[in-house]
Amino acid sequence: MLVTDLFRMSFHNLLLHKMRSLLTSLGVIFGVGSVIAMLGISEGAKRQALAQIEAMGIDKIIVYTQxxxxxxxxxxxxxxxxxxxxxxxxxxxxxxxxxxxxxxxxxxxxxxxxxxxxxxxxxxxxxxxxxxxxxxxxxxxxxxxxxxxxxxxxxxxxxxxxxxxxxxxxxxxxxxxxxxxxxxxxxxxxxxxxxxxxxxxxxxxxxxxxxxxxxxxxxxxxxxxxxxxxxxxxxxxxxxxxxxxxxxxxxxxxxxxxxxxxxxxxxxxxxxxxxDWGMLVPYDLLLQQEKTQNIFTIVMASIAGISLIVGGIGIMNIMLASVFERRKEIGTRRALGALKGDILGQFLIETVFLTTIGGFLGICVGLGISSLITFYTEMPTYCSLWSIMLSLLISSFVGIVFGTYPAWKAANQNVIEVLRSE
Amino acid sequence: MNSKNNSAVVRLDNIIKTYHLATLDVPVLKGVNMAVWPGEFVGIMGTSGSGKSTLLNILGLLDTPTDGKYQLDGQEVQSFSDSELAVIRNLKIGFIFQSFNLFPHLTVEQNIEVPMVYANMPKRERIQRARELGERVRLGHRLKHRPNELSGGECQRIAVARALGNRPSFLLADEPTGNLDEKTSNQVMEFFHELNRDAKMTIVMVTHNPALENTFHRVIHLRDGRVVDRNGDPIMGGHSSMENSFGGHN
Incomplete structure (x- = not known):
């Protein structure tokens, strides 16, 4: 099967059930959305802190009277x-x-x-x-x-x-x-x-x-x-x-x-x-800040990871139901000459599409949340291209991880049995 | 005999199929010998439990025999791997199902295209051929419709058009008229005959409808996992009787 056909077919299938696809990817949408928003807030705070530290001069030692x-x-x-x-x-x-x-x-x-x-x-x-x-x-x-x-x-x-x-x-x-x-x-x-x-x-x-x-x-x-x-x-x-x-x-x-x-x-x-004196080394503060930031990032990543796992499980659930619902289609395709790999690819790509589109929507949601936060609280937020790319990548990855089992299941349906089913 | 051997579309030699259940082995096919020659319209009949479905699955390469030899176009296929079987199903066998098994969300044209998609046919060529086939089953004006907008008879004709996509060696029809009323059923049968007559298409049709018995060139009766003659007597493994069961119609 040609790859273009595979993609076209998977996409077509998602569009068949627009509402269901949307609801299915809600988990990923909000998972990614909160990741983007949180990263935006932490990055904004980090940049503000760093700018202040850097303003004192990275090449300076401030000694002061206390x-x-x-x-x-x-x-x-x-x-x-x-x-x-x-x-x-x-x-x-x-x-x-x-x-x-x-x-x-x-x-x-x-x-x-x-x-x-x-x-x-x-x-x-x-x-x-x-x-x-x-x-x-x-x-x-x-x-x-x-x-x-x-x-x-x-x-x-x-x-x-x-x-x-x-x-x-x-x-x-x-x-x-x-x-x-x-x-x-x-x-x-x-x-x-x-x-x-x-x-x-x-x-x-x-x-x-x-x-x-x-x-x-x-x-x-x-x-x-x-x-x-x-x-x-x-x-x-x-x-x-x-x-x-x-x-x-x-x-x-x-x-x-x-x-x-x-x-x-x-x-x-x-x-x-x-x-009666104090000393402040902006460079040290910078290092300190970076260390704190790293801890913060790890905490965030774990929270994000959990929300994405939850989203992924939701998707896996729906895909398994979808495999069952479409088992006759799967059987017919197999009888007409689809390889196991074709079926596997179809369902896997469908899931990855679902999560990636979910990720994309999630990024939009996240950007919206960040700008709302900035608007109402004047807390600076910053969404780097890096975090956006990472979110897209991770959401595709979630699709692969949680789509593999349903796709494998679809590919290994017993053709004779599913053809007989109604 | 040898020349006949080589030119048979389908040739089964002593096909045995046994299902292994937890505690016992259930023999379903107990040594089936049969052959289908090019241009033949063969019916496979038998009561339920005769092993008809199992034979159909084996003929359609959806199932592999426990023992025996299956030659398709002179190629032994009984020990092929899953993906090799899929490729042969795709290219050499045209499946027609009792309940049509069309994809409801695809248009008629796209439905016809499906086997060609799996044969990696380029899109332009595919569409061209789908249109031709649509014309051939006299549904050229319905190409953009969905299956649920068609009648049962029309659906089955679309299914036939789909089966013809990759120019298969034979059509394998499983009770194709089982879901149709008598009138439509006759029309569809007439259509199959036309296809057999005009395009020299080899057709193997599994049915339990006795009314159709006389419309086939030849009927292979199945009872209790064995090929039997018209009277229900087993045709045993002897050379002459095998010849009988393989027998051509001309």
């Missing part, structure tokens, strides 16, 4: 001095910048000032930056300009604000705020540009560049030095912090592990009294 836990019991509290000194110091900066694999260190410092709009406190931080921060944080200017090297030689009160900070500080109508002054605890800063970070980067306690008012380090140093006075209720404290964040850029990502270990070892030794 306010040490107050060991304050009643006896200790009396001894707490008015000045709290903690965090990353200039000595640390010098040491780290001189390490082997370190190419550059970008430094950030939170001025620890309250940014208000009227009497409301805004979640905006006044941060001193170095000139390379824009590039290293993968941010872009959306309006105005970034700092000029000259801005770092002077102590001009200029600032670049993040887009989100701008929206918080100004009303919607105020489109162009370049050149305007903002007031932060006794100082005015002239806005020279608006920057935006599209990657969702977060720098530990400093948050996203979008929520920052960035001022040149030189300006900050002259205005505030390394001191910050903090008023909490009636208590006033002075915090002495040199630096809040080191963005350590490494030369060779291959050895990022060694470098991070060395930094960690160094800091552990120097800051051995209190743990």
């Amino acid at each position: 306010k040490p836990p107050v060991s304050g019991t009643s006896e200790g509290s009396a001894n707490i001095s008015m000045v709290e000194t903690f965090g990353l110091t200039n000595v640390d900066l010098n040491h780290i910048s001189r390490m082997d694999n370190v190419e550059a260190v970008t430094i950030l410092r939170d001025a620890r000032k309250k940014v208000n709009k009227g009497t409301t406190r805004l979640d905006v931080k006044l941060v001193s930056v170095t000139i390379d921060f824009l590039e290293e944080s993968v941010s872009q200017m959306v309006q105005g300009r970034w700092f000029h090297p000259k801005d770092f030689e002077s102590t001009l009160s200029v600032c670049v604000i993040g887009n989100a900070a701008k929206r918080r500080m100004f009303s919607l109508g105020e489109r162009n705020v370049i050149g305007r002054n903002i007031y932060v605890e006794g100082a005015y800063f002239k806005i020279i540009g608006i920057a935006e970070n599209f990657m969702g980067t977060q720098y530990s306690e400093l948050g996203s560049p979008n929520d920052m008012i960035m001022i040149p380090k030189s300006t900050s140093d002259s205005l505030y030095g390394n001191y910050a006075s903090i008023t909490e209720g009636r208590q006033q404290r002075i915090q002495n912090v040199d630096h809040d964040v080191f963005m350590v850029k490494v030369r060779d990502t291959m050895h990022i592990d060694d470098t991070s270990k060395r930094i960690s070892a160094y800091l552990t030794k120097i800051h051995r009294k209190v743990k």
